[in-house]
Amino acid sequence: MTSPHRILTLLAAGTLALGLSACASTGDASASPTPTDDTVASLIMAGDCAAGAGVTLAVDSSALKGGSSQAWCYVTTKKVAVADIAAAAGLTIDGTKQYGDQVVCRVNGLPSASAPVGSAQDPAYIEKCDAMPAAFAYWALWIKPSDGAWDYAQEGLSTLTAQPGESVELLFTLDGAPAAPAA
Numbered sequence: 001m002t003s004p005h006r007i008l009t010l011l012a013a014g015t016l017a018l019g020l021s022a023c024a025s026t027g028d029a030s031a032s033p034t035p036t037d038d039t040v041a042s043l044i045m046a047g048d049c050a051a052g053a054g055v056t057l058a059v060d061s062s063a064l065k066g067g068s069s070q071a072w073c074y075v076t077t078k079k080v081a082v083a084d085i086a087a088a089a090g091l092t093i094d095g096t097k098q099y100g101d102q103v104v105c106r107v108n109g110l111p112s113a114s115a116p117v118g119s120a121q122d123p124a125y126i127e128k129c130d131a132m133p134a135a136f137a138y139w140a141l142w143i144k145p146s147d148g149a150w151d152y153a154q155e156g157l158s159t160l161t162a163q164p165g166e167s168v169e170l171l172f173t174l175d176g177a178p179a180a181p182a183a
Helices: 004-023 037-042 082-088
Strands: 044-046 054-060 069-075 093-096 100-107 137-144 167-174
Antiparallel strands (some): 054 069, 093 100
16 A cells, blocks of 8 residues: 555656756757857847847947947847846946946946046046936946937946847046947
8 A cells, every 4th residue: 555645755756857858958959049148148249239130238438537438239039138138248337336237437447436537627526326326427328229319328237238230338427428339
């Protein structure tokens, strides 16, 4: 005679086996791969995207000492969170204490947390990331539709999304320059 406990154990084992077999690969080439770091890395490439091939993300900190300008293409056919693109590009982005990541304070450690930003308006100014950055030294988030002109993003980095064909730029403006992303 089989105990009720043993029957329940056998039923649970059978259910588990059926569930696992449903998840097992059949060798079918159309099966979707499990995402890995290599898969994520293949979604992003250096440089601008070809028309409609994805979302271009640019970071321009050239107004700062030690800054540069870089661009990446995030290959996609769907709407994507800009924060995900920045993460795939390997960017380190710090927000402010007051506004979190809705206001970008530093990108890859720029501006420095311990040295003046280099402003002519306030040569001693050091960005502390407490609240809104100074009006003469700040990161701005810009977006450009595939057939339009650059405009300030109406959302912060954590909520902004972009469609294939669009471009997004994080631009550091120091003493009013650059005033907008390059065409």
